[in-house]
Amino acid sequence: MLRPDNNKTSTGETVLEIDLSALENNYRYLVSHIAPGTRFMAVVKAFAYGSEAARIALKLQELGADYFAVAYTNEGVALRDAGITRPILVLHPQPISYKTIIARCLEPALYSENLLEGFAKTARDEGQKEYPVHLKFNTGLNRLGFTPEHAGKIASEIKIIPCLRVASVFSHLAASEDPAEKEFTKDQLRSFARICISVEKELGYRPLRHLLNTSGILNYPDHQYDMVRSGIGLYGFGNDAVYDSKLTPVASLKTVISQIHEIGAGESVGYNRAFRASTPVRTATLPLGHADGIGRQYGNGKGYVTIRGNRAPIIGNVCMDMIMVDVTGIDCREGDEVVVFGKESSADLLAAAAGTISYELITGISQRVRRKITG
Structure with missing residues (x-):
């Protein structure tokens, strides 16, 4: 029996949600x-x-x-x-x-x-x-x-x-x-x-x-x-943990699981076989890549996404339109929502994992990613 699907995005696509209420919070905090x-x-x-x-x-x-x-x-x-x-x-x-x-x-x-x-x-x-x-x-x-x-x-x-x-x-x-x-x-x-x-x-x-x-x-x-x-x-970024706690990220980048694979020991994932499994691995393919602003520097275990509250590291090389993540041990399926960054999964931390800064990550999100205004 299929379990209830309660974790899909409303659109089933990659989307950048922009929260105007968060913007108002940040503006009022700075003006104060x-x-x-x-x-x-x-x-x-x-x-x-x-x-x-x-x-x-x-x-x-x-x-x-x-x-x-x-x-x-x-x-x-x-x-x-x-x-x-x-x-x-x-x-x-x-x-x-x-x-x-x-x-x-x-x-x-x-x-x-x-x-x-x-x-x-x-x-x-x-x-x-x-x-x-x-x-x-x-x-x-x-x-x-x-x-x-x-x-x-x-x-x-x-x-x-x-x-x-x-x-x-x-x-x-x-x-x-x-x-x-x-x-x-x-x-x-x-x-x-x-x-x-x-x-x-x-x-x-x-x-x-x-x-x-x-x-x-x-x-x-x-x-x-x-x-x-x-x-x-x-x-939503104050360049200091003390101030970050008072600000709210305006943008949340979300996507969806397109396909799940069971990878056997010795098999590889992605271009140039950059990831090779030493043990069986479960992977999910997501519809975003370096053409959307998630650069190759996030691949090979440096970057990650969040699925059902769990971090899933990006494995292999980032592709133009896709990334693959390790979902071994994560209870998820095709169609589930994936958070790349947002209010609970900071762009600051994701950027730091790849040796860059939030400015570069958030300004680099491609205009082909649909914007959804909330708040």
Whole structure:
């Protein structure tokens, strides 16, 4: 007799569930750590960290987020098309997109003389007056940004460009989650304070100032300035076990068992026969693979999934569309639900098992995986 099937997904497919109630919990927790009047910039780049940017941003706009940040212009355009009316900062604009930025009322981060000159020319050509731009300064991450020593010079140049107005001055902390790098972070904080003084002195007005990311909000609350930025924290990760316990992962990746095999001793599983059974093994094949964001680094026993509350290690090489897991001793059958990561099975732990971080895992989930909005 077949036993009752009470563990199937509602869809019988691979799906990324996105819980808007978890997003609200995370937003409210982060806001509780900032002073009244401090603005909140929600970072929704990379499909809102691999989830669903439009629905995430609309929910955050409803909750009261003051600003949004994206990496690229097309991400900002998609938010405008979805109905986002709040200001949107484009962190990494490219010259080819300057006209689009202006047409869609997006706000570029300017981090070099070339960008400043190029965007100013486009703004003039487009008949703009006091178009909002953001000045990014490099205080130690050494990725993008004007040098601190040139803060006054850059401000004096913009002051005499009538088509531009500085909406904000900002930088990015390199290691705000790492207690071992506290002195380095303090150096960045001091550098940013000097930058703000120089810029304000030359401009003759005070733009918004923002420096703190998620870990900065939680670890350096005395440096909130006018606005804070949060990305990973909104999606349920605080880069610290203490804070992780207060946050709830927004995304849960679930799939289903396609087929179960009984593998005899001496038989192999998957490409290149990477797994060879020394004793009889029961395996389950699941419909997701490296084309869905579960990279090959999770194979051969490093990664795992959860089935009926039990960990099932990934065996053999991860395939493009499938992975095989060891379900020896697990009471399961074809059609049963499988949790890859979620609220009870952290993406942090799964990523760590493969030597990477939650950011890479959650942002890498392919767009071919169906998104299901809950909450």
